[in-house]
Amino acid sequence: VNQVSKVCFVGAGYVGGPTAAVVALANPNIKVTVVDKDATRIRRWNSKHLPIHEPGLYDVVRVARDGTSSINTHGQNAIQGRAPNLFFSTDCDQSIAEADIVFLSVNTPTKMRGIGAGSATNTAIFESVMRSIARVAKPGSIIVEKSTVPCRTAEVLQEILSIYRPGVPFEILSNPEFLAEGTAISDLLHPSRVLIGSSTSSAGLAAAKRLASVYSWVPESAILHVHTWSSELAKLVANAMLAQRISSINSISAICEKTGANIKDISKAVGQDPRIGSKFLGSGLGFGGSCFKKDILSLSYLAESLDLPEVAAYWKSVVAMNEWQGNRFVHRVMHSLNGSLFGKRVTVFGYAFKKNTGDTRESLAIPVIQQLAAEGPTEISIYDPGCAPADIESEMRAYLPSCTAIRAYADPYEACEGTSAVLILTEWDQFRYPPLPEASLNVEAGSAKLQDALSRFAHIQSQLTPAKRWAAKQMPQAFAVEPECDAGCGECARGQQTGAAKHAS
């Protein structure tokens, strides 16, 4: 296999940033550059205050981006330092031009107007990046679809290349990402599989082998080689199946509430069947986030465009069930509060779309808050360990410009004072461990805060362990000391969890 010496990720988001960081950590000899047109994002990737919150991410970025100096402990066990090999830049063209492999990791949202509005994938950004790549990429470089795209997108990319660079050899591969936000680093370090889709030509198979060599830390048995179309479609199917399980169990939770059966017992009893499995069987508010809904809608649109209306309807019902569950939740809250929020304060725990992330895209908390706000409460108090209060408030102001009842808090206990209801929308461990005691609101403020800080710290430690354990084996000296964060730097307030971790260490 031709050695890969330079790779470029286009799109420094939730996928591009962490994936590039782990590729760089595991391959000190490969120069990994992540480019983005968003200069603010790149500035933050180059700082101590990364633009996204992921447990363990900073540890990985720090080693690969900043490098480590060599240390010699009393003449014994000299450990070789490493040079930086992870770079973040806004100079897209130059980084693409020098790369052996270019990963496209830009966003592929749902199309909001025109044909297929509301369900088809908007590939405009993806295609425009592809045109830039076609202009400047070096002959023979490999172009990799990392973003989630509709089936047969590679064909479109091939056409773009043949228009801009006729006769120049390029291979296009599909290599969808399966990481989940909140566990991105551990998912990347120990992937259940790495899927590589290529053409079956000898050039396609060789390119696939070359890409596989970049996943040097992944056992060969976990690298699956399939055809490009299968790889593109498999990503949509994986997300659709995960979301379908959530809608299925949530539909049963509605039956449980009417019959007196217990949904947790049902999940346990059903999940013990190895054919079904126990994961993704917890009932709740439903699925949020930037991927599940958009990918099911994309799958459903694909089925429609292939003249398979029954298939399209089947998958659309998964989304419909999810929306119904959210509305049902709000109705239950209203019912519990005697049908009125007038003169009442309501507390929302969990604003991002799930635990261990600050990502609020398509968070189900937003429609819940919007519906509650329409009922005229005195205050809706919001707390999320992964989101800065100022960010929550400004985002909600954009959704509800004339509502003055929304306030976000950095302290969960303050958010609960005198409240009529605490709505726990996501499953952050600190909402559970230690469980908020009934009397917690009356506990002397200092000790309550201390207890909270301790549980938060213990949680952070447990989150960082898998990534640290793995990386510590590679670079022991790099993980010995956490860098100091300038207390009161202001940026820490952007991610309570990140800030707490740094100050605590």
Ligand code: NAD
């Ligand atoms: P994101 O919005 O966080 O990041 C995309 C980045 O691309 C942004 O920083 C944006 O500024 C940049 N970008 C857009 N146009 C650009 C251009 N012309 N040049 C350079 N940069 C440009 O998106 P994400 O969550 O990282 O998702 C990326 C893709 O990965 C999507 O297709 C998504 O479906 C897929 N995916 C996401 C996840 C996830 O958990 N977020 C998991 C698996 C797959």
